Amino acid sequence: MSIPKVVGIEEEYAIHMPGEQVLTPFQASCTLVNAYARKVGLRAPGTRLLWDYGHETPFKDIRGPLFGKITNQQTISDEENLRINAVLPNGARLYTDHAHPEYSTPECLSARDAVACDKAGELIVREALAAARDVAPWLKVKLFKNNIDYQGHSFGCHENYLMDAAAHEECFVRDPGKAMRGLVPFLVTRQLFAGSGRIGSERGQASSAPYLISQRSDFIENIFGLETMYARPIINTREEHHADPTRFRRLHLIVGDANMSEFAGFLKIGSTQIVLQMLEDGYLTEDLSLRDPVDALRKVAEFNFPVELADGRTIGALDLQREFLAKAEQYCRSGIGPAVPDAQLILQSWAYALDGLEELRLSKELDLVDDPRMLSRRLDWVAKLWLIQRYRESKDRSWDSPALRVFDLQYHNIEPESGLFRRLQSQGLVERILDDAEISQRVGTAPPDTRAYFRGKCIERFAGEIIFVNWEVVGFDHGEVHRMVPLLNPLKGTKEQFREVFDRCANSRELLAMIRS
Amino acid sequence: MSESRQTQIPKRKRTKPEDETEAITPAPLISEEAKKQKLKELDEFMEDVLQKAGEEFLDEFKQVEGE
Numbered sequence: 001m002s003i004p005k006v007v008g009i010e011e012e013y014a015i016h017m018p019g020e021q022v023l024t025p026f027q028a029s030c031t032l033v034n035a036y037a038r039k040v041g042l043r044a045p046g047t048r049l050l051w052d053y054g055h056e057t058p059f060k061d062i063r064g065p066l067f068g069k070i071t072n073q074q075t076i077s078d079e080e081n082l083r084i085n086a087v088l089p090n091g092a093r094l095y096t097d098h099a100h101p102e103y104s105t106p107e108c109l110s111a112r113d114a115v116a117c118d119k120a121g122e123l124i125v126r127e128a129l130a131a132a133r134d135v136a137p138w139l140k141v142k143l144f145k146n147n148i149d150y151q152g153h154s155f156g157c158h159e160n161y162l163m164d165a166a167a168h169e170e171c172f173v174r175d176p177g178k179a180m181r182g183l184v185p186f187l188v189t190r191q192l193f194a195g196s197g198r199i200g201s202e203r204g205q206a207s208s209a210p211y212l213i214s215q216r217s218d219f220i221e222n223i224f225g226l227e228t229m230y231a232r233p234i235i236n237t238r239e240e241h242h243a244d245p246t247r248f249r250r251l252h253l254i255v256g257d258a259n260m261s262e263f264a265g266f267l268k269i270g271s272t273q274i275v276l277q278m279l280e281d282g283y284l285t286e287d288l289s290l291r292d293p294v295d296a297l298r299k300v301a302e303f304n305f306p307v308e309l310a311d312g313r314t315i316g317a318l319d320l321q322r323e324f325l326a327k328a329e330q331y332c333r334s335g336i337g338p339a340v341p342d343a344q345l346i347l348q349s350w351a352y353a354l355d356g357l358e359e360l361r362l363s364k365e366l367d368l369v370d371d372p373r374m375l376s377r378r379l380d381w382v383a384k385l386w387l388i389q390r391y392r393e394s395k396d397r398s399w400d401s402p403a404l405r406v407f408d409l410q411y412h413n414i415e416p417e418s419g420l421f422r423r424l425q426s427q428g429l430v431e432r433i434l435d436d437a438e439i440s441q442r443v444g445t446a447p448p449d450t451r452a453y454f455r456g457k458c459i460e461r462f463a464g465e466i467i468f469v470n471w472e473v474v475g476f477d478h479g480e481v482h483r484m485v486p487l488l489n490p491l492k493g494t495k496e497q498f499r500e501v502f503d504r505c506a507n508s509r510e511l512l513a514m515i516r517s
Numbered sequence: 518m519s520e521s522r523q524t525q526i527p528k529r530k531r532t533k534p535e536d537e538t539e540a541i542t543p544a545p546l547i548s549e550e551a552k553k554q555k556l557k558e559l560d561e562f563m564e565d566v567l568q569k570a571g572e573e574f575l576d577e578f579k580q581v582e583g584e
Contacts, residue, residue: 012583014578014580016574016577018573018574019577025581098581098582098583099580099581100583149580150575151578151579153582154583155580155582229583230582316528319529322529345540348540348541349541352541373543387559387563390563391560394560403567405575406566406574407566407567409574409575410566418566418569418570420562420563420566423559423562424559428547431544
């Protein structure tokens with residue numbers, strides 16, 4: 001039987017530094033990380049909470065050593081570790097990845113909480129920016145939650161889902177055909193509601209589309225693979241499960257766009273949770289294998305919707321999504337597998353989006369002719385298209401006007417005074433599924449129903465006693481000995497299990513004594 | 518969106534169960550006047566964003582590959 005789809009999101013923020021700069025983007029990212037770490041007390045004297053890289057194996061492939069890479073992986077000094085990393089009291093990790101600030105949410109049980117945590121990440125990096133400006137007023141930095149720079153580079157919004165080890169092995173190692181038949185067609189067409197939209201294409205003459213549904217579609221070149229910076233796959237096969245690998249595996253998806261819209265983010269995560277449970281439970285029995293998933297991903301992004309299946313049949317991308325929705329509705333009624341949190345809202349949102357897409361009318365020039373269900377209030381790519389269309393019409397601009405690319409990027413600017421999405425939201429021009437209190441709560445508090453609660457609570461209460469943390473362990477420095485608390489089950493370490501324990505202990509020695517007893 | 522060309526698999530029409538209430542509505546009611554004012558403010562905001570970004574914005578936005 002399937003297991004709950006614990007999910008975490010990794011957002012890489014684009015960093016824009018206008019004019020002459022004293023710092024490099026890497027240095028500026030580290031400045032942000034440490035400004036926020038100081039703000040929440042993680043740089044107090046005696047606190048040296050490191051990120052433990054010991055469980056990271058970016059060059060190992062789930063399919064075996066033939067697919068992996070041999071490299072001289074370097075360890076970094078404690079000083080460098082502290083410069084790069086901050087593990088937060090909400091169970092998240094804020095750090096510098098290459099030259100970007102990156103925010104990895106804590107593990108969440110529900111799509112709603114995942115979106116709240118992702119949105120809390122926006123607030124945290126904004127607070128980091130403000131804190132950095134307090135100490136370095138000359139620092140000119142702007143942050144964007146998007147995936148492209150219009151100069152040929154892409155950066156990710158990765159999703160991680162907990163899977164049952166045996167089902168994962170079966171679907172991605174022993175018989176990848178199972179993933180090809182069920183999961184991959186869903187992921188290829190999911191962009192219809194989850195895409196963030198962009199002007200033009202990376203493919204030059206190979207594409208004539210002036211606007212694409214997805215930011216990532218042009219950067220995806222494989223179905224499965226280990227790479228993340230070139231030859232990117234839909235499904236990343238890194239063997240790094242961050243849990244007991246005999247029971248759990250991580251599904252690492254790198255095909256998705258960063259969402260500003262709460263509705264789109266919620267639907268992306270929620271629908272994927274249901275589809276993954278159906279995959280684990282053997283509920284996706286129809287063979288919907290695509291003839292060429294990567295080609296289909298790009299074609300759908302270019303509004304070329306007929307999708308060719310491997311058996312020669314053709315189906316519309318929207319109809320393919322309707323197949324998944326119909327199955328999901330049956331599945332959620334069936335009682336097979338654990339209940340997906342907020343399943344009814346996910347299914348209703350999914351149906352609403354597909355109905356709305358069916359009724360959406362676009363001209364040949366990709367102008368919005370009719371949007372009766374107001375998807376421009378819910379889906380990022382439609383909202384952005386609507387904004388750009390307003391400008392194009394009022395100023396009589398062609399699609400290659402640089403102003404349109406500026407608007408695309410500024411849609412994702414996280415600051416209220418410049419961010420177009422933020423503006424739409426503050427004006428009540430987009431629909432929300434969360435309230436501000438839910439998001440604010442996730443700035444300082446971990447989700448209660450996963451191991452993130454234990455990690456977050458340890459950091460909140462005993463940061464000065466922790467020597468290192470990663471997703472699956474909290475390590476305490478008890479002078480003569482370092483003591484580890486393994487968190488190998490993402491579903492354990494919850495508030496229900498540990499609230500009283502944390503209430504009763506004054507330090508980590510007492511905490512460990514109570515756990516042992 | 519029209520996508521019916523060459524479709525060989527029959528389209529699945531969504532059949533809404535009788536007891537399913539519409540939990541999601543297209544948009545909250547708002548007067549035409551208020552809507553017009555919001556859109557005017559939005560257009561002004563976009564102009565301002567464009568001005569503030571400056572001519573170098575797109576060149577200076579260059580990132581390194583992520584992940």
